[in-house]
Amino acid sequence: MRMINLxxxxxxxxxxxxxxxxxxxxxxxxxxxxxxxxxxENWRYTNLKxxxxxxxTAAANxxxxxxxxxxxxxxxxxxxxxxxxxxLEKISDALPHGVTLTTRQDTITHSQDPxxxxxxxxxxxxxxxxxxxxxxxxxxxxxxxxxxxxxxxNEALHLRNTVHMAKGSELSILLNYHDQLGQLGWxxxxxxxxxxxxxxxxxxxxxxxxNGCFLNIRDTATLNGGRYENHSLLLECPSARxxxxxxxxxxNSEALLNGAFLGGxxxxxxxxxxxxxxKPNCHSEQFFKGIVALGGKVTFQGKVFVExxxxxxxxxxxxxxxxxxxxxxxxxxxxxxxxxxxxKCAHGTTVGELDENALFYLExxxxxxxxxxxxxxxxxxxxxxxxxxxxxxxxxxxxxxxxWMSNS
Amino acid sequence: MLSIKxxxxxxxxxxxxxGLNLEIKAGEVHAIMGPNGAGKSTLAATLSGKPxxxxxxxxxxxxxxxxxxxxxxxxxxxxxxxxxxxxxEIPGVSNMNFLRTALNAQRRYKGEKDLxxxxxxxxxxxxxxxxxxxxxxxxxxxxxxxxxxxxxxNEMVQMSVLDPVLAILDETDSGLDIDALKxxxxxxxxxxxxxxxxxxxxxxxxxxxxxxxxxxxxxxxxKIVRTGTKELALELEEKGYAGVA
Numbered sequence: 001m002r003m004i005n006l007x008x009x010x011x012x013x014x015x016x017x018x019x020x021x022x023x024x025x026x027x028x029x030x031x032x033x034x035x036x037x038x039x040x041e042n043w044r045y046t047n048l049k050x051x052x053x054x055x056x057t058a059a060a061n062x063x064x065x066x067x068x069x070x071x072x073x074x075x076x077x078x079x080x081x082x083x084x085x086x087x088l089e090k091i092s093d094a095l096p097h098g099v100t101l102t103t104r105q106d107t108i109t110h111s112q113d114p115x116x117x118x119x120x121x122x123x124x125x126x127x128x129x130x131x132x133x134x135x136x137x138x139x140x141x142x143x144x145x146x147x148x149x150x151x152x153x154n155e156a157l158h159l160r161n162t163v164h165m166a167k168g169s170e171l172s173i174l175l176n177y178h179d180q181l182g183q184l185g186w187x188x189x190x191x192x193x194x195x196x197x198x199x200x201x202x203x204x205x206x207x208x209x210x211n212g213c214f215l216n217i218r219d220t221a222t223l224n225g226g227r228y229e230n231h232s233l234l235l236e237c238p239s240a241r242x243x244x245x246x247x248x249x250x251x252n253s254e255a256l257l258n259g260a261f262l263g264g265x266x267x268x269x270x271x272x273x274x275x276x277x278x279k280p281n282c283h284s285e286q287f288f289k290g291i292v293a294l295g296g297k298v299t300f301q302g303k304v305f306v307e308x309x310x311x312x313x314x315x316x317x318x319x320x321x322x323x324x325x326x327x328x329x330x331x332x333x334x335x336x337x338x339x340x341x342x343x344k345c346a347h348g349t350t351v352g353e354l355d356e357n358a359l360f361y362l363e364x365x366x367x368x369x370x371x372x373x374x375x376x377x378x379x380x381x382x383x384x385x386x387x388x389x390x391x392x393x394x395x396x397x398x399x400x401x402x403x404w405m406s407n408s
Numbered sequence: 409m410l411s412i413k414x415x416x417x418x419x420x421x422x423x424x425x426x427g428l429n430l431e432i433k434a435g436e437v438h439a440i441m442g443p444n445g446a447g448k449s450t451l452a453a454t455l456s457g458k459p460x461x462x463x464x465x466x467x468x469x470x471x472x473x474x475x476x477x478x479x480x481x482x483x484x485x486x487x488x489x490x491x492x493x494x495x496x497e498i499p500g501v502s503n504m505n506f507l508r509t510a511l512n513a514q515r516r517y518k519g520e521k522d523l524x525x526x527x528x529x530x531x532x533x534x535x536x537x538x539x540x541x542x543x544x545x546x547x548x549x550x551x552x553x554x555x556x557x558x559x560x561x562n563e564m565v566q567m568s569v570l571d572p573v574l575a576i577l578d579e580t581d582s583g584l585d586i587d588a589l590k591x592x593x594x595x596x597x598x599x600x601x602x603x604x605x606x607x608x609x610x611x612x613x614x615x616x617x618x619x620x621x622x623x624x625x626x627x628x629x630x631k632i633v634r635t636g637t638k639e640l641a642l643e644l645e646e647k648g649y650a651g652v653a
Contacts, residue, residue, distance in 0.1 A: 356459070357496045361550075364456050364492075365510035365566065366484035366517065375509065379500025379549075 006031045006121075008055040013124055016058065027124035033117040045299040045331050047239045047268045050214040051118075051156075056186050058127060058158075059084050059151030063181055067091045070148065071178060074206070075392040077142035083181075084150050084157050085128025098138025099171065102131045102164075116243070118216050122190045126160040129189075134169040134199075142172035142202075142390065149177060149213060151184035159189040165199035165226060172202040172390055179213040189217045195226030197250065202229040204393050206400070208236040215239070221246040223253035223282075231388050232259035233397050234269055235404050245274035248282035248310070255284040258387045260397075262404050263296030263328070273302045275317075277310040280340075284314070289384050290321035291377055292328040293408045299331040300349070308339040317347040322354060322380055324373070324408070354380075374405040409434045409605050410455075410574060415466035417447075417454050423464070424450040426630030432574070435602040439616055440609050441641065442627035443649045448609045449493060451627070452578040455607075456490040457483050470574070484510075485517030487573030491563040491580045493609075498550040503562065506550050507532060507569055514570060535568040539595045556583040564595035575599060576607045581615040593618030613641045626652060 006027075013019055013027055035052045036043040061083050070091070073079050078093035087101070095101065130145055149157060165171060177187065187209075195201050201221075209215050215237055221228040223246055230244050246255045261269045275284045290298045300319045321330040332349040354376045362372035381401055388394045410432040417425040424447045432438055442448050454461045455468065457480035468475040470486060478486065498506070512522040523531070533543055539561050551559050560580055567575055577596070581589055596619050600606065608619060616624070616638055624640040625632045628649065634640065644652050 355496070355498075358498045360458055360480065361492065361496045361498065362506070362510070363480040364458075364484055364490050365506070365570065366481050366514035367510055368481050368513065369479070371509070371513065372481075375501055375506070376498070379498065382500045 003035060003052050004055045006035065006117075009121065009125065012058060016125070016127070018127070023124045026120045030117045030120035030124060033120065036117060042272065042301065045268070045297070045301075046241050046270050050239060051186055051216070054154065054185075056154060056156030058125065059149075059155040059184055061086060061150055063150050065091070065148060065181070069181075070146065071176070073144055074174060074176065074396045075142060075144050075390065077144045077172070077174070079144040079146060080130065081146045081148065082130065083148045085126065085159055087130075095143065096140050098135045098140055098169070099143060100133050100135075102133040116218065118188050119190060119218060122158045122160055122188050125158040126190075127158060129159045130161040130163075132163045132173075134163070134165050134171050136166040137168040138166075139170045140172075142174065144174045144176070146176045146178060148181045149179040149184040149187055150182045153183050153185045155184060156186035156188060157184055159187065161189070161191045163191075163193040163201065165193065165195045165201045167196045168198040169196075170200045172204065174204040174206070174393060176206045177209070177215070177217075179209045179211045183211060184213045186214045187216065189215075191217070191219045192222075193220070193228065194222045195224065195228050195253075197225035199226035200229075201226070202231070202389060204388070204390070205230070205232040205242075206396070207232060207234045207240060207242060209238065209240065210236050212238050216241050216243075218243040219245070221255065223248050223250065223255060225250040225252050227254040229256040229389075230258065231393070233400060234259065234271065235262035235400065236264070237267060237269060239268045241270040241272065243272040243274070245276070246284070247276040248279050248284070251279045251281045253279065253282045256387070257284070257286045257288070258384055259288050260381050260384045260401070261288070261290045261298050262401065263290070263292040263298040264404070264408050265293060265295040267296045268299075269297070270299045270301070273317075275304045275315055277304070277306040277313045277315055280309065280311045280313065282310065282313055284316070286317040286319070287384065287387060288319040289381055290319065290330055291381065292321065292323055292330050294325040295327055297329040297331070299333075301333045301335065302347075302349075303335045304337070304345060304347070306338045306340050306343055306345065310340045311342040313340060313343040313345070315343070315345045319349045320380075321349075321351045322377070323351060324354070324377075374402065377405050378402065409471055410607075411469040413467050415454070415468065416464045417450055418462045418464050419450065419460060424630055425454070427466070428627070428631055430625070430632060432605050432607060434605055436623065437600065437606040437608065437619065437621045439621040439624045439641065440607065440627050440632075441611065441624065441644060446627045447630045448627050449578055452490060452576050452609055455483075455576055456480060456488060481513065482517070484570075484572075485514050489567050489570055489572035489575045491560075491567060491575065491577035493578040493582065495551050495559045495563055497552045497554075499552050501550050503546045503548060503550050504529075504532065507566060510566075511569060532565075532569060536565050538598070539564050539568065540591050541565055557585065557588040560584060560592055561588065561595070564592055567599065568595060571599070573603070574605050574607065576609070578609045579611065580608070581610055581612060589615065590618060613645045616641050
């Protein structure tokens with residue numbers, strides 16, 4: 001087992017033609033941090049081999065993308081289509097008034113977890129991504145973004161996306177990652193959003209990689225008094241790590257993290273959350289449900305940190321999981337560090353099985369065991385789907401879950 | 409229609425049914441009464457195929473087929489319905505969707521086409537009204553927040569919609585007040601027909617005032633020890649199990 005040396009990425013940066021001081025520093029920081037390993041609590045359950053045993057070269061845009069080859073839209077919102085980090089203008093829709101593509105400021109803000117060496121690698125090696133600015137008071141229905149991942153097994157895409165929600169603005173954004181165009185080895189994606197006072201961003205993610213791409217996706221939000229909702233569905237990935245963090249940098253910030261992760265045979269899915277309450281009078285909710293079938297492994301590590309001065313914080317966390325078969329594994333670890341004394345923080349995690357009595361009840365009425373299982377799983381996950389404001393995405397998530405159940 | 413011969417059933421390490429014999433013909437209503445622990449619910453569970461009930465000897469034939477070879481959902485497709493003693497609550501699954509899925513699953517088993525949504529809804533509303541179950545309860549999750557009586561009435565709505573050939577009602581009358589009992593009995597009586605059969609498991613005689621049985625059996629210590637007419641139930645009420653079995 002050979003662990004790579006992060007110095008091997010130095011050449012890649014030098015030859016990228018995009019070397020800047022900030023990127024050099026980021027790579028130097030990454031090298032100092034070193035690769036994560038399973039003895040680190042945050043990385044205990046993740047399958048790290050794919051990214052620590054080989055050095056990936058930068059993904060190149062090779063394939064000629066035709067509109068007919070790409071999946072249909074999920075919503076009626078305008079859609080931007082990217083091939084790796086490059087916007088394909090010809091097959092993208094025009095953005096609505098109030099939303100503009102902008103130049104991204106590639107910096108690491110204080111809200112990002114310094115534990116994540118992949119975040120620093122992302123900053124050092126990024127080849128592009130989405131940068132959106134939503135104007136003050138603009139109320140936009142939604143924008144859909146499709147990232148077509150193009151590459152080979154030894155290539156990585158460091159995708160860096162940013163969204164800035166100016167004061168009082170509103171936007172829903174759906175990010176779809178599609179790895180079936182090629183055989184990209186590793187997606188290291190960083191989504192950084194800032195939500196100013198009175199603004200609201202609803203961030204949807206449909207995360208799957210049927211072609212086997214190893215996924216590290218970090219959603220990080222800086223809340224300056226605004227509201228951030230993150231709704232995610234994670235399934236059909238051989239190995240995926242979804243990290244969702246936010247920091248309440250100003251009072252009256254709100255966050256809702258809502259998601260479902262479905263692990264099938266041989267799959268490892270990690271969901272890591274980090275709720276940082278550093279200002280008073282903020283409210284966050286974390287609500288996750290997991291399903292794991294034969295041979296799959298799902299992990300939830302949910303952190304809530306409430307600083308001493310963050311009085312009147314309300315921070316709740318819930319993660320419930322169902323194991324469908326023997327040999328499937330669910331690991332759930334809530335972690336609360338609360339230093340303020342006038343707060344309301346509740347947390348609950350469960351791991352269980354489907355109710356046998358309910359299964360028999362359905363079967364006695366004529367429903368086959370397979371269909372009965374599907375009904376109960378759908379019912380279990382319905383609470384997550386119900387939390388989703390956009391009905392088109394509700395329907396899409398429900399369909400994905402039903403399809404997953406019929407294949408599992 | 410149903411023929412049970414020398415049935416022995418084990419639950420865990422304990423033998424509960426010890427050579428039970430029972431014959432039910434189409435058009436008949438049978439009542440089974442007996443002390444607690446006698447095996448009444450075990451019989452119902454075994455007939456419906458509940459996991460955990462192991463048949464160690466004997467045979468069960470239903471309309472000429474070996475029932476023990478069929479899975480629970482197949483037995484339902486063949487026309488067997490179990491009215492549960494303790495109907496389970498299923499959050500997140502609406503009564504309406506559940507029943508429609510069940511009905512269509514049974515129809516497909518019989519080679520029939522699914523019933524369209526409109527016709528199903530009409531059927532369901534009519535049956536619910538007959539059993540005095542408010543229509544808005546149909547949109548709610550199965551049995552969630554239902555009182556005991558409402559759960560039993562919900563069982564009857566399901567029975568009414570699924571239209572089974574053999575309905576096994578396991579203490580359907582327990583926990584019901586007089587009015588609910590009358591409503592439930594009305595529901596049971598509407599499915600009586602020369603082609604169908606009913607097996608009522610009950611502790612109390614009063615259900616049998618409303619749903620008059622053709623045969624009453626006393627199940628004690630894992631076997632049917634006595635069979636009679638509806639008068640036997642009255643005798644039981646007077647003398648208790650010890651005086652009659």
